Amino acid sequence: MKIYGDSISGNCLKVKWTADFLGIPYEWVETDVLKAETRTPEFLALNPAGQVPAVVLEDGRPLAQSNAIILHLAEGSQLVPQEAYDRARMLEWLFWEQYSHEPYVAVARFQVKYLGKAPAELEPRLVERGKAALQRLEDGLAGSAFLVTDRLTLADVALVAYTRFAEEGGFRLADYPKVKAWVSRVEQALGIAAVEPA
Amino acid sequence: MKIYGDSISGNCLKVKWTADFLGIPYEWVETDVLKAETRTPEFLALNPAGQVPAVVLEDGRPLAQSNAIILHLAEGSQLVPQEAYDRARMLEWLFWEQYSHEPYVAVARFQVKYLGKAPAELEPRLVERGKAALQRLEDGLAGSAFLVTDRLTLADVALVAYTRFAEEGGFRLADYPKVKAWVSRVEQALGIAAVEPA
Numbered sequence: 001m002k003i004y005g006d007s008i009s010g011n012c013l014k015v016k017w018t019a020d021f022l023g024i025p026y027e028w029v030e031t032d033v034l035k036a037e038t039r040t041p042e043f044l045a046l047n048p049a050g051q052v053p054a055v056v057l058e059d060g061r062p063l064a065q066s067n068a069i070i071l072h073l074a075e076g077s078q079l080v081p082q083e084a085y086d087r088a089r090m091l092e093w094l095f096w097e098q099y100s101h102e103p104y105v106a107v108a109r110f111q112v113k114y115l116g117k118a119p120a121e122l123e124p125r126l127v128e129r130g131k132a133a134l135q136r137l138e139d140g141l142a143g144s145a146f147l148v149t150d151r152l153t154l155a156d157v158a159l160v161a162y163t164r165f166a167e168e169g170g171f172r173l174a175d176y177p178k179v180k181a182w183v184s185r186v187e188q189a190l191g192i193a194a195v196e197p198a
Numbered sequence: 199m200k201i202y203g204d205s206i207s208g209n210c211l212k213v214k215w216t217a218d219f220l221g222i223p224y225e226w227v228e229t230d231v232l233k234a235e236t237r238t239p240e241f242l243a244l245n246p247a248g249q250v251p252a253v254v255l256e257d258g259r260p261l262a263q264s265n266a267i268i269l270h271l272a273e274g275s276q277l278v279p280q281e282a283y284d285r286a287r288m289l290e291w292l293f294w295e296q297y298s299h300e301p302y303v304a305v306a307r308f309q310v311k312y313l314g315k316a317p318a319e320l321e322p323r324l325v326e327r328g329k330a331a332l333q334r335l336e337d338g339l340a341g342s343a344f345l346v347t348d349r350l351t352l353a354d355v356a357l358v359a360y361t362r363f364a365e366e367g368g369f370r371l372a373d374y375p376k377v378k379a380w381v382s383r384v385e386q387a388l389g390i391a392a393v394e395p396a
Contacts, residue, residue, distance in 0.1 A: 065289070067293050068287075071289055072283075072285075088269070088270035095266050
C-alpha cells in the first residue's frame with residue numbers, strides 16, 4: 001500500500017498510526033499541501049477531491065477520506081468493536097469528528113501555526129465552535145477511559161489526531177482535564193510521542 | 199425506534215428514507231431546528247451535540263449523526279455492498295458528503311430558503327465550493343448509474359439528500375446533467391416524490 005500524506009496533517013497521521021498499530025506495511029509518499037502537491041494532474045487522478053490522505057491499496061485501487069481509509073484497514077481488528085451498537089457509536093464519533101471538530105480545531109491550528117495568525121485574530125465563531133467540540137469530548141469521556149468503550153477504537157484514533165495539536169491553535173487543553181489525560185492515554189496506546197508544548 | 203428529525207432537513211430525511219426502504223418501523227418525532235427544539239435539556243440529554251437527526255433504538259439506546267444511523271440501520275442489507283472495496287468507497291462518499299458537500303450545498307439552501315438571503319448575497323466561497331461538490335458528483339457518475347456500483351447504496355441516499363434541494367440554494371442542476379438524471383433515479387429507487395421547482 002502507498003499512503004499519500006502530509007506529515008503535518010492529523011488526517012494523514014490517522015492512517016499512518018492505524019497501519020503501524022495493525023502492522024500493515026506501506027510506503028509513505030510525502031505530499032505537501034502548502035506546495036499544492038494535491039493539485040497536480042497526477043494527484044487528482046488518484047483523488048479527484050484533491051485532498052490527502054489518499055491511499056493506493058495493494059491491488060492498485062485508490063481510496064480517500066481519512067476515516068473511510070482507517071475503517072477499511074481496521075475492519076475485523078481490535079480497533080473496531082464487534083458489538084453492533086458500539087460500532088455505531090464509533091461511527092457516530094467519526095462523522096462528528098469531520099463535521100463538528102476538525103473544521104474548527106484543525107482549522108484554528110492551521111491558521112495559527114501555518115498561516116501565522118495570532119490566536120486572538122481567529123474568527124470568533126471558529127474559536128467558539130472549537131471550544132464546544134473540546135467540551136463535547138470532555139463530556140464524552142466522563143464515564144470511560146476511551147470514547148466508545150474501555151478500549152482503544154478508531155474513534156480515539158480519529159479524534160486524537162487534531163485534539164493533541166489543539167494548543168497550537170490557541171486552545172487550552174488544561175481546561176479539559178479528561179481530554180488531556182485521554183490524549184496521553186491514546187498516544188501511549190498508539191506508541192507515539194507527545195506533542196511538544198506550543 | 200423513534201426518529202427525532204426536522205422534515206426540512208436532508209440529513210433527517212436520509213434516516214426516514216432508509217427506514218422506509220428497509221421496512222423498519224419507527225415513530226417520527228418532529229423536532230424544529232428553527233424553533234431551537236434541539237437545544238432543550240430533554241433533547242441534549244439524547245444528543246449532547248444538539249443536532250438532528252437522533253434516534254432512540256428499540257432497546258432505548260440513543261444514536262446520532264445521520265450517516266452513522268443509516269449505516270447502523272442498513273448493515274447487512276442491499277444498501278451496503280458486501281465487497282470490501284465497494285464498502286470502503288461507499289464510506290468515502292459518506293465522509294466526503296459531510297465534509298465537502300453538506301457544508302456548502304445544504305448551507306446555501308438553508309440561507310436562501312429559510313433565512314431569506316438572495317443567492318447573489320451568498321458568500322462567494324460557499325457558492326464556489328458548492329459548485330465544486332456538484333462537479334465532483336458529476337464526475338463520479340461518469341461511469342455508473344449510482345455512485346459506488348450499478349445499484350443503489352447508502353452513498354446515493356446520503357448524497358441525494360441535499361443535492362435534490364440544490365436549486366433552492368441557487369445552484370443550477372441543469373449544469374450537471376448526470377447529477378440531475380441520478381437525482382431522479384435515486385428518488386425513484388427510494389419511492390419519493392421529486393422536489394418542486396424552486
